[in-house]
Amino acid sequence: MSAWVILALAASAIGGEVTAIARAPGDAPAATAPVAAAAALPAERHSEQAGWWIVETANFRVCSRASSAESARIARHCEALRHSIRDLWLPGVVDSSWTPRCDVIAHSTEAGYLRAVGRGAAHTAGSALVEFSGTAVAVRRVDLKHAAPEALESALAHELTHVVLADRFRDRPLPRWADEGMAVLADSLAKQRLHWRDLQQGLRSRSTLRLAEIVSLADYPAPQRMGVFYGQSVSIVSYLLTCGQRGQFVEFVDAALSRGYDQALRDVYQIDGLSELERRWLASVTSGPARFVSRTPADFPVIESLRTSTRTGT
Numbered sequence: 001m002s003a004w005v006i007l008a009l010a011a012s013a014i015g016g017e018v019t020a021i022a023r024a025p026g027d028a029p030a031a032t033a034p035v036a037a038a039a040a041l042p043a044e045r046h047s048e049q050a051g052w053w054i055v056e057t058a059n060f061r062v063c064s065r066a067s068s069a070e071s072a073r074i075a076r077h078c079e080a081l082r083h084s085i086r087d088l089w090l091p092g093v094v095d096s097s098w099t100p101r102c103d104v105i106a107h108s109t110e111a112g113y114l115r116a117v118g119r120g121a122a123h124t125a126g127s128a129l130v131e132f133s134g135t136a137v138a139v140r141r142v143d144l145k146h147a148a149p150e151a152l153e154s155a156l157a158h159e160l161t162h163v164v165l166a167d168r169f170r171d172r173p174l175p176r177w178a179d180e181g182m183a184v185l186a187d188s189l190a191k192q193r194l195h196w197r198d199l200q201q202g203l204r205s206r207s208t209l210r211l212a213e214i215v216s217l218a219d220y221p222a223p224q225r226m227g228v229f230y231g232q233s234v235s236i237v238s239y240l241l242t243c244g245q246r247g248q249f250v251e252f253v254d255a256a257l258s259r260g261y262d263q264a265l266r267d268v269y270q271i272d273g274l275s276e277l278e279r280r281w282l283a284s285v286t287s288g289p290a291r292f293v294s295r296t297p298a299d300f301p302v303i304e305s306l307r308t309s310t311r312t313g314t
């Protein structure tokens with residue numbers, strides 16, 4: 001069915017292991033049975049099936065074990081995040097509601113999460129899956145480990161960034177470095193600091209990748225290079241954000257896929273090719289602020305406290 005599949009995993013807090021996911025069908029409910037729900041917004045549809053509390057909004061179908069209220073809270077947060085992510089990366093791009101909706105499965109246990117996404121994702125907090133049928137999106141899905149509110153918040157913004165961007169690049173895959181670089185900018189500042197540390201270690205040990213190598217990667221690099229790949233990718237995206245206006249980065253990636261990176265850099269950022277970008281970027285990380293420069297994640301809404309949630313096993 002799918003022409004190609006994106007399997008994008010959240011980088012783990014200790015450096016980002018990424019492994020292909022083997023999906024476990026049937027982990028989440030497939031159909032809904034409406035139930036009465038107090039205080040539901042007009043656009044929300046609440047239901048319950050086999051112990052899963054399901055809430056549908058314009059663009060999402062959220063399933064959790066905790067309660068209908070928690071599913072609704074996550075669904076509203078998803079809608080707000082989707083708006084913020086689009087506003088940051090795709091300003092001015094016409095929006096239309098997602099069909100199909102994006103399934104968001106908030107697992108209550110690690111075992112349930114791993115059954116859904118595969119044991120290779122043991123070190124991740126979330127996982128996104130987008131499947132295409134031709135140029136149409138056939139499946140949008142985010143699985144969340146849901147071990148802690150902060151993990152839910154950070155992983156959800158990261159994974160939804162992948163899902164939002166997949167729509168924009170439905171005719172050709174978004175390069176991994178750009179996809180992960182943008183998604184990491186939705187991570188919490190604590191996670192971003194770990195990526196910054198990985199980048200600095202890579203620079204000290206001279207194990208960073210050349211820019212020409214990063215942009216030509218068809219997939220993730222070898223596991224031992226994953227930490228520096230994430231750190232470098234988000235750093236390059238962050239640097240380019242400071243070189244232009246909002247929305248120009250996605251325009252640049254699109255141009256690079258059509259005309260090559262050297263020409264796209266000249267056209268969009270007036271930077272004289274990859275070698276010049278590499279020189280400028282290196283100068284920025286060695287003498288600039290000791291953090292990624294971006295407009296995120298402060299731009300992203302913060303989810304309401306989940307501390308009152310009732311958790312049950314899957």
Ligand SMILES: [Zn+2]
Pocket residue numbers: 008009010011158162179180183
């Ligand atoms: Zn990711």
